[in-house]
Each structure stands twice: as C-alpha cells, then as structure tokens.
Amino acid sequence: MDIDLFEKYESNVRGYIRSFPTIFTRAKNATVWDHHGKSYIDFFGGAGSLNYGHNDPAVQEAMIDYIQRDGMLNALDKATDAKYHFIKKFQETILLPRGLDYKIQFVGPTGTNAVETALKLARKVKQRSKIVAFTNAYHGHTLGALAVTGNEFYHDDYYGVPLNVTKMPFDQYFDEDDQMDSIDMMRRYYEDGSSGYEVPAGIIVETIQGEGGINVSSIEWLKKLEKMCRDLDILLIIDDIQVGNGRTGNFFSFERAGITPDIITISKSIGTGLPMAIVLMRPEIDQWSPGEHTGTFRGNSLAFIAGATALKRWDNDEFAKEIRRKGEWVEKRFRAIKARFPDHISDVRGLGMIWGIESSIEGFCNEVSREAFEHGLLAETAGATDQVIKFLAPLTISQAELDKGLDILEAAIEATAAKHPTTKQEVTA
DSSP states (O other), X not given: OOTHHXXXXXXXXXXXXXXXXXXXXXXXXXXXXXXXXXXXXXXXXXXXXXXXXXXXXXXXXHHHHHHHTTOOSBOXXXXXXXXXXXXHHHIIIIIGGXXXXXXXXXXXXXXXXXXXXXXXXXXXXXXXXXXXXXXXXXXXXXXXXXXXXOOGXXXXXXXXXXXXXXXXXXXXSSXXXXXXXXHHHHHHHHHOTTSSOOOOSEEEEOSEETTTTOEEOOHHHHHHHHHHHHHTTOEEEEEOTTTTTTTTSSSXXXXXXXXXXXXXXXXXXGGTTSSOOEEEEOGGGOOOOTTSSOOTTTTBHHHHHHHHHHGGGGSSSHHHHHHHHHHHHHHHHHHHHHHHOTTTOOEEEEETTEEEEEOOSTTHHHHHHHHHHHTTEEOOEESTXXXXXXXXXXXXXXXXXXXXXXXHHHHHHHHHHHTSOOSSOOOOO
C-alpha cells in the first residue's frame, strides 16, 4: 500500500493523515499498528470517540452476534430491539442512579448534528433566536454549530455565520484570578433593558474546552452560569460530546458541579467509535412535532448494540475509580515534565483523563507531536495556535501502555526542547 494514493485522490480537507502519515491496519485497546507492522500508543483516542478503546472484546462479540442473527442495521426511528436495549441500559445505568429525568432524542450520528438539534430546539422552545457561546469554544463545522465555534480558522465570511450568536468570555479568559467575572458581566447585560443585548434562548458551553486548549471551567463558574440561566429563563445546553462518557472521571462532565442542564449533547464515545449521537432534554422541553427533526442514519443499530454493551462498565463505581486513578498518574507525570522544562512548558491543566501541556514557544507542540509519532506515539495538538499537546487516550488504556506512552512523550519534549535552547539550565531527568 502506498500512502500517495490518499494525496492523489482524497480531498485537500483531510487533516489527521498529515499529522500521522502512515496507513493503519489494526488496533486493540490503546495500541494501533500500521501496514509496516510498527506499533503506536494511542493518546489521540479518535478525538474522544474511543473512550472504551479500540475493538473491545465484549463490544465485538455483541456486534458480531447482532449481524449474524440478521439484526436490522438501519431502522431510522423505527422501534428495534437494539434501540430498546440501549434506552433501557442508559436509563437504568446512567440516568436513574443520578436522579436525572431526560427524554432521549436520537439524531443524525455526528456531534455537530447533536449541536444543531440543541440550538434549533432551544430557539423553538423559547421563541427567541439568540444563542450565547464562549471564546475558544468548539461545537462542530455545520453552519449552526460553526456559528457557536470560536476558532477563526474554521470560519469564512462567505459561510454566512455568525447566525444569531453572541460570543462571551469563557471562565478565566482574561486572567487566572478572573478579576473580570464573565457571568456577572452577562447578567448585567441581560438584566439591563438598555444594554442592547437580547436575552438568548440558550447558552451552550463545554465544561472543559477540548479543542480550545484544555480549558477547565471552575465549579463556581458553572454553578453561577446555571443560576443565571434559571433566573433569566435561559436554557442551559451542555456540550458533552468530547468530555462526557467518563472522560473526566464521571459519566457526565458536569456532575462535579452538581448542576442540571436543560439540554445535553452526546456523541463520540456513546457509540464506542461507531457513528451515533443523542440529545438529552428535560421532558417539558421536548416540544417537537413528529418528524420535525429527522436524519436517515439516526437508527444506527450497531452503534446502539455497541453503546449498550459499553455502558455495562458503569454498573458499579470501579470503572470511574480507575479513570480517576489513571488521571492522577497522568497529572503527576505532566507536572514533573513541566518542572523539568520550565522554559518550554508554560502550563499543565486538565481533569480525569483529559490533559494538556502548553508551550508559549511557537510551533513547539507541533514539533513534539511529530517527534512522538516517529517514536511510536499518537498525540495531537489543541488550542487556537496549536499551543497545547492534548492527552486523550482511551479510558481503558493499560498501565503498561500508559507508562510507555508517557515515556515517549517526555522524550519527544526533551528532544524538541534541545532544538529550542533557553538561558536557564533545565532539570535533568
């Protein structure tokens, strides 16, 4: 196989193949192999779609069984046993133990479609057109989702966005001490009839901005945001597409703050890597007419089978405890790397099993990513200028895989730092 085929026939829009220029042929848990037989530890995790790892044996077995008994693969929104078992498992394992009462809408199987659905529904319910999103947000590339996405790289004047969207500062956008509180600022705008700001139908937010640079909102900020939404009759939309499904140590990323969103968007790992997306909404918000918002592939039965099987990991607290344990180990290693390279690493931040290492040196993190790839590690960048190396490994990664990947990453940072000498003596490992 020749990778030049992709250059010749596939669109210029392809992205990750440029970061990882090889042909992958096999994958298991957190290790992937290319056509040369070279192995790579996966800290990329399908951009958050592989929380349960590559080819989980239980998921494989359930899907094979469904196919072999001639299960219906695409049912649109007809009732199937596959959807029945997913809904039942999600209710019993995720929603009911957390005291959450939501209706489930199955939408076209992408995160951006889930976001489009949430924005459309919020506007329908509140009969207002404005939506608030935040600086450095990432919600997708279709026009409505793009309108609430911050990074100007994805925007073009001819796309016709923004579409009735107001951008506001995310938590700690101005400074770490947050002397200018963005929630207080918004409340002032919306309570003042002369401010020129319309009260929005909804506010959409990621509790941790993944693509935006691993920006972690504080519990206090999230609580204040929820209270403002309640006081001003605004729907709170949590985008849990990348940081949900256990990524932070709880199934939902907002659990740590004790808040209850009106609408939640979920995709990526809900189908264990297969295309699937759902929108959760409080029952009184479910004001759709039958067939008002549809999608041909909203009935991807294999994803329902895979998702229901993966949810068994949440039958008790052991999986969540293991996620937190691994996350604490990653944090310890990352902080040691920062201490070792103080002139090259400006910050380390994250929660659970999503972490970022930031450098203020232009191009540094892209160089680290390339160096890591050469030595058998997939690690991507995040942030407006690719200033952050992002850790997004499968939650199921073994300790051996995790340690090997962390060692490769540290060595890649060391090699890259050597190309960017500084005036200070850095710590020897």
